[in-house]
Amino acid sequence: MNKLIQWIDQRFPLTFFIKHELTEYPVPRNLSYWWNFGSLAAFVLVIQLITGIFLAMHYKADAATAFQSVEHIMRDVNYGWLIRYMHSTGASFFFIVIYIHMARTLYYGSYRAPRELMWWTGQGLLLLLMATAFMGYLLPWGQMSYWGAQVITNLFGATPIIGDQIVIWLRGDFSVGDATLTRFFALHYLFPFIIVAAVVIHMVALHMVRSSNPSGINLAAKDNIPFHPYYTIKDLYGLALFLLVYCYFVFFSPNTFIEADNYIPANPMQTPAHIVPEWYFLPFYAILRAIPDLLGGVVAMGLSVVIFAAMPYLDRSKIPGGARYRPAYRALFYIFCIDILVLSYVGIMPPEGNLIAIGQVATFVYFALFCLLPFLSKTEERWLMRRGLPQPVLDLIAEEEKQRAQRSKKQ
Amino acid sequence: MAHDISEKNDAPDDHDRRHFLETATTVVAGCGLAAASWPFIASMNPSTDVLSKATTEVDLRGIRPGEVRTVEWQGKPVFVLHRTDKQIDEVRQSQGGKDPQDDATRVAVPQWLVVVGICTHLGCVPGRREEGWMCPCHGSVYDNSGRILSGPAPANLTKPPYFFVNESRILIGKDKA
Amino acid sequence: MNRRSIILLVSLLVCSGNAIANESVALKKIELDQSPDTVRQGAHIAMQVCTLCHDLKYIKYSNLLQIGYSQEQVDALRGDRKMSDTIKASMAPAAQEHHFGMIPPDLSLMAKARKGGADYIYSLLTSYHAKEPGHIDNHAFPGLRMPDVLNYTVYTEPEERKQIEHKAQQVARFLEWAADPHADQRRQMGYYVMAYLLLLSFMLYLLKRKVWRNIH
Numbered sequence: 129m130n131k132l133i134q135w136i137d138q139r140f141p142l143t144f145f146i147k148h149e150l151t152e153y154p155v156p157r158n159l160s161y162w163w164n165f166g167s168l169a170a171f172v173l174v175i176q177l178i179t180g181i182f183l184a185m186h187y188k189a190d191a192a193t194a195f196q197s198v199e200h201i202m203r204d205v206n207y208g209w210l211i212r213y214m215h216s217t218g219a220s221f222f223f224i225v226i227y228i229h230m231a232r233t234l235y236y237g238s239y240r241a242p243r244e245l246m247w248w249t250g251q252g253l254l255l256l257l258m259a260t261a262f263m264g265y266l267l268p269w270g271q272m273s274y275w276g277a278q279v280i281t282n283l284f285g286a287t288p289i290i291g292d293q294i295v296i297w298l299r300g301d302f303s304v305g306d307a308t309l310t311r312f313f314a315l316h317y318l319f320p321f322i323i324v325a326a327v328v329i330h331m332v333a334l335h336m337v338r339s340s341n342p343s344g345i346n347l348a349a350k351d352n353i354p355f356h357p358y359y360t361i362k363d364l365y366g367l368a369l370f371l372l373v374y375c376y377f378v379f380f381s382p383n384t385f386i387e388a389d390n391y392i393p394a395n396p397m398q399t400p401a402h403i404v405p406e407w408y409f410l411p412f413y414a415i416l417r418a419i420p421d422l423l424g425g426v427v428a429m430g431l432s433v434v435i436f437a438a439m440p441y442l443d444r445s446k447i448p449g450g451a452r453y454r455p456a457y458r459a460l461f462y463i464f465c466i467d468i469l470v471l472s473y474v475g476i477m478p479p480e481g482n483l484i485a486i487g488q489v490a491t492f493v494y495f496a497l498f499c500l501l502p503f504l505s506k507t508e509e510r511w512l513m514r515r516g517l518p519q520p521v522l523d524l525i526a527e528e529e530k531q532r533a534q535r536s537k538k539q
Numbered sequence: 540m541a542h543d544i545s546e547k548n549d550a551p552d553d554h555d556r557r558h559f560l561e562t563a564t565t566v567v568a569g570c571g572l573a574a575a576s577w578p579f580i581a582s583m584n585p586s587t588d589v590l591s592k593a594t595t596e597v598d599l600r601g602i603r604p605g606e607v608r609t610v611e612w613q614g615k616p617v618f619v620l621h622r623t624d625k626q627i628d629e630v631r632q633s634q635g636g637k638d639p640q641d642d643a644t645r646v647a648v649p650q651w652l653v654v655v656g657i658c659t660h661l662g663c664v665p666g667r668r669e670e671g672w673m674c675p676c677h678g679s680v681y682d683n684s685g686r687i688l689s690g691p692a693p694a695n696l697t698k699p700p701y702f703f704v705n706e707s708r709i710l711i712g713k714d715k716a
Numbered sequence: 717m718n719r720r721s722i723i724l725l726v727s728l729l730v731c732s733g734n735a736i737a738n739e740s741v742a743l744k745k746i747e748l749d750q751s752p753d754t755v756r757q758g759a760h761i762a763m764q765v766c767t768l769c770h771d772l773k774y775i776k777y778s779n780l781l782q783i784g785y786s787q788e789q790v791d792a793l794r795g796d797r798k799m800s801d802t803i804k805a806s807m808a809p810a811a812q813e814h815h816f817g818m819i820p821p822d823l824s825l826m827a828k829a830r831k832g833g834a835d836y837i838y839s840l841l842t843s844y845h846a847k848e849p850g851h852i853d854n855h856a857f858p859g860l861r862m863p864d865v866l867n868y869t870v871y872t873e874p875e876e877r878k879q880i881e882h883k884a885q886q887v888a889r890f891l892e893w894a895a896d897p898h899a900d901q902r903r904q905m906g907y908y909v910m911a912y913l914l915l916l917s918f919m920l921y922l923l924k925r926k927v928w929r930n931i932h
Contacts, residue, residue, distance in 0.1 A: 157931060182579050186586070199774050199825075202898075204586035207578035209898045210905075357545050357927050364568075365924045368917040375913060379906025383828060391829035391895075545927050557926050564919045571912060591778050591800050 149335060154352035155359055156341035162236075163339065164366035165229035170327060171367060172222045177320050179215040187267065189313035191306035194269035195393045213382035219261055220385040221374050223408035226257065230436075235461055237443070237450030238340040242535060244440040246337065249330040251437050256326060258409070258433070260319040263312040265406060266304075270390030275403045277312075278304045283416070286423040303396065344449010345524040346531055402478055410475030411468050411494075417479050418491040428491065435498050442498060445505035447512060448528045453521050456508040460497055467493045594712030596704070599651065607667055609656060612711045616656035616664050617699060618672070618685070619709075622649065626683045635686030638695045642684040645698055653701050653709065654685035660692035672696075742856065743835040744842065748889045756784040758890025761883055763793060763803075765865050766823060769812060772803035774824035775894055783893065816861050827888070827895035834888040841884040844868045 136142050186205050188197035201208035230250070233239050239247035266277045281298050285291040300307030341347060377384060385407075389400045405413050415432045419425035443457075451458035467490050474487035517525070595612040597619055602608050607620040622630075627649045630642045646652055656664050658674040665672035671682040679690030686695040701711040710716075748754070759780060762772075778799040780790050794801065805812070805820070812819050830836040843855040844864040852869050854860040864870075866880045866887075893899070 178579065182582055185583065200586070200588070202896075203774060204588040206581040206584050206586065208582060208586070209896075209902060210578050211582060213902075353931065358931065361920065361924045361927050365917070365920040368913060368920050372910065372913045372917060375906070375909050379902055379909060382902075386828075388829055388831045391825040545930055553926075557923075560919065560923050560926060564916075564923050567912075567916055567919060571916060574912075588776075588800065591776075596798075 151354060151356035153335070153355040154349070155339055155355050156347050157351055157353045157358075158341050158343065158347075159339065159359070160342050161362075161366060162228075162232040162342075164363055165225050165232060167363045168366065168370050169222065169225045169229055171370075172218055172225055173320065173323060173327070175218045176215060176222060177324075179211050179218060180317070180320065182211050183215055184317065187313075189267065189310050191269060191309050191394075194267065194309060198268045210378075213378050216386055217374065217378045217382055219264065220406070220408065221370075221377075222257065223261070225370075226254065227408070230254070231465070234436075234439070234464075235451050235458075236340060236342055237344045237448070237457075239439045240344075240443060240449075241440060241532070242337045243333075243340065246330065246333045247440060248437055249326060249333055251434065253323060253326050253330060255433070256319055256323050260316060260323065261406065261408070263316040263319070266309060266312045267316065268390060269309065269394045270387075271392045271394055271398075271400050272387045272390040272404065274304055274394035274396065275399055276405055277308065279403055280405075281308070283422075283426050283429075286426040288423070305396075340449075342452065343524065344452055345528050348527075404476055407472070407476070411471035412475075414471040414475035414487050415491045415494065417475075418484075418487040428495075432491075432494060435495070438498065439501075442501040443505050444502050445509040446525065446529075447509050447517075447521075448525055453517065454505075454508055454512070456504055456511075460501065460504065463493070464497050467497070594710055597709050597711060599707045599709065604650075610711070612655075612699060617711055618652070618654050618656045618696075620652040620683065622652055622683060630682055630684040630686075635682060635684065635695065636688040638687050638693070640684075640686060640695055642686075645684050645686075645695070647701070647703060651709070652683065652685060653699065653711065654696040655699050656696070658692050659687065659694040659696065660690070665696075742839075743832045744839045744856075745835050746838050746885055746888070748834055748885060748892065750889075752784060754886050754889045755893045756890075758886035758888070758893075759783055759785070761887050762823075762890050766887065767803055768806050769816075769820045769862075771805050771822045772824050772894060773822050775803050776800055777803065779897065782897070783890075818861070820862065823891055823894065825895050827892040829895075833895075834892045837888040837891055838884050841866050841887065842868055842881055 133143060137144070183201060186197060186201045186208065188194055198212065201212050203209075205211075233247065233250070262277075262280065266273045281295055281304060284298055285295045287294055296302060298308075299305065300311060338346075387404060387406075392400075412429050412432055416425045416429040419428045445454065445457070447454055451461050470486065470490045471494065474483050474490060477483050479487070592613060595610055595617070597608075597610050599619070599621070602619060602621045604621050604623045605626070607618050609616045609618055611617070627642075634640060643649075645654075656672075658665050658676065658679055660674065660677055660679050663674050663676035665674040665679065665681060668680075671680065671685070671688070673680050674690065674692065677691050679692035680688045681692075681696055682688050684695075685698070687693070699711050700714045701709050702713065702715045704710050704716070776799065777790050777794045777797065780793070781787065785793075790799070807815075809819060827833045827837060832839070839856040840854065840860070840862075843857070844852055845855055846869050847853040852864050854862075866883055868877070868880050871877060871880060896902075
């Protein structure tokens with residue numbers, strides 16, 4: 129075996145790569161379990177890919193037979209019910225993991241220099257994931273699938289001048305139909321492989337700037353430990369815990385994540401009483417509905433997703449890291465989380481009565497938090513410096529300044 | 540026997556306990572992976588609706604004397620031949636070829652021959668001839684009782700289980716109701 | 717602790733979101749008898765009563781063998797139709813349109829296609845009442861076009877009502893099976909999977925602690 133590996137190593141950097149990027153790769157020693165969610169996301173991606181391909185062996189992407197083919201999978205295909213429920217539950221868990229992963233990044237300031245590109249490739253990954261999930265949801269061709277797609281593709285009609293043509297081009301038909309379904313299936317099959325490529329790019333960026341850590345400050349080299357065995361075993365342990373929760377839903381409550389209306393075949397002549405997107409789109413859906421104007425709502429919704437990209441520039445504090453040493457930033461973070469929950473609630477309810485006003489307030493708060501950050505971060509920095517930070521933090525700030533200077537000198 | 544740097548400061552006893560735990564965990568995880576892969580492999584097997592196609596009904600009306608119709612049974616072609624008196628006489632004059640069999644044992648009623656249309660040599664579907672069938676792959680020749688007359692095929696065409704539901708209908712796949 | 721309260725908030729939202737997004741229908745809640753006999757008994761009633769007007773387009777005659785029907789019983793039910801045929805309503809579509817103004821919905825997925833599932837079905841069957849003499853309506857679904865098929869309004873004695881409620885439970889259980897025939901197998905497998913994962917998590921936890929001991 130060793131001879132074989134030697135033969136390969138002379139022709140391909142196999143051992144070098146594995147040692148350098150995996151087993152001996154240096155990682156801060158103080159990472160908490162909040163750092164498990166990146167590898168968890170990769171695992172869920174693999175689950176979705178495998179279950180997706182096996183579903184595609186039986187699924188029919190044709191409006192007349194799609195719904196029936198899903199029932200065929202559920203009833204006739206050996207373990208088809210298991211593969212289907214794994215895939216539908218996996219989609220929701222993908223978003224749970226990704227949102228926690230994002231929350232970790234925001235809380236600990238892992239988006240700050242020099243990790244901006246990691247943050248932006250992550251943004252790109254989020255957009256790819258949302259597109260994949262949206263297209264995937266049409267495939268069962270239930271009532272919610274159909275009408276969710278109808279509503280969201282309608283939004284592109286808000287584009288000035290060419291809006292209507294874009295919508296028809298997107299759908300391949302005047303309203304969502306067989307043409308839409310077939311192309312969404314083709315793209316839904318394709319996008320996960322683009323996601324894999326984007327994950328590789330995300331990892332390449334990571335291996336240059338290395339992981340951040342809970343203190344938010346780049347540690348000295350001596351405080352690193354090799355990825356194997358420390359984080360391999362920690363990631364595996366975290367994975368087992370994740371699987372416990374995931375499998376509970378797959379085996380005992382798989383219909384938690386499937387809207388009842390989606391067990392009714394799509395009927396273009398009848399809209400369900402409440403059109404509800406999947407839970408992971410709810411906050412953005414609420415923002416869309418909060419603005420009375422169609423174009424305004426679409427712009428607000430789009431902005432609410434991409435505004436995260438501005439974080440490295442909105443946060444202007446010299447104090448390193450994220451919320452750990454910064455009470456004002458921490459408060460903003462928690463307010464943001466509560467606001468997301470409020471928006472989710474508004475999104476799932478019909479837009480009536482008080483909820484309209486609540487949704488508008490929550491939307492305003494959402495954007496206000498981002499707009500406040502540049503001013504608040506600077507004010508907080510001045511206040512904290514005046515009040516006096518603990519010596520270790522001051523040392524770390526000095527260290528961080530030095531490293532930043534070194535980085536700009538290298539440039 | 541230290542595997543990695545985390546074992547640097549282990550006491551010797553710890554080493555053994557840890558390696559045991561490593562091995563045990565790997566075995567348990569491996570079993571889980573194997574078990575988890577089974578449903579995916581099994582899902583590629585025929586689904587229950589495909590498996591349930593165990594029988595095929597054939598309406599014999601419309602098959603004129605001398606005419607043969609090929610129907611599908613369990614995914615296989617089955618020849619249903621409405622034999623003329625001349626054909627019946629011909630086949631009853633002999634026992635066939637290298638796989639001798641009485642024609643009477645190969646049919647439920649003399650007028651109807653029902654055989655699986657797969658050559659017993661290497662599985663091609665024989666083509667219809669006046670005197671019976673000929674396999675295009677290696678030239679096996681069968682008579683109007685489905686018996687092998689010449690060529691490399693070792694046996695007569697298989698008679699599937701079937702019975703007459705009524706005068707004009709047969710059910711292939713079962714011997715009787 | 718900050719993190720825990722967040723997790724609590726999120727779970728509260730998810731649960732309440734689900735409950736609130738319900739139609740504002742007061743459903744009767746029932747605990748269904750999980751024994752296999754109940755499914756079969758419900759099937760008998762469904763075949764006699766429900767399939768007069770409703771299709772069961774994802775249930776084949778051959779599926780009935782899985783819930784305890786004998787081959788003879790299935791043959792008696794299907795007549796000329798093949799074992800692989802699905803169960804169709806006895807009433808012709810034209811007659812359905814004429815009587816109800818619509819085609820009664822297919823029942824194969826009804827237990828999953830309505831919030832409340834089996835509770836929905838049970839409530840519907842047992843909420844009929846005589847609004848005025850000669851006009852029967854449904855408490856849970858006012859204006860419902862489906863007639864009182866189990867004769868809930870006819871039999872008003874508590875004993876008779878109990879029997880009808882029992883029948884309604886059996887029908888609800890059958891339709892629950894029809895919507896998800898592999899549910900029992902799924903849960904069985906789930907017990908083994910959860911036990912395995914608990915074991916594996918424990919072993920990985922021990923191993924993680926061992927590996928990290930020197931660092932701490």
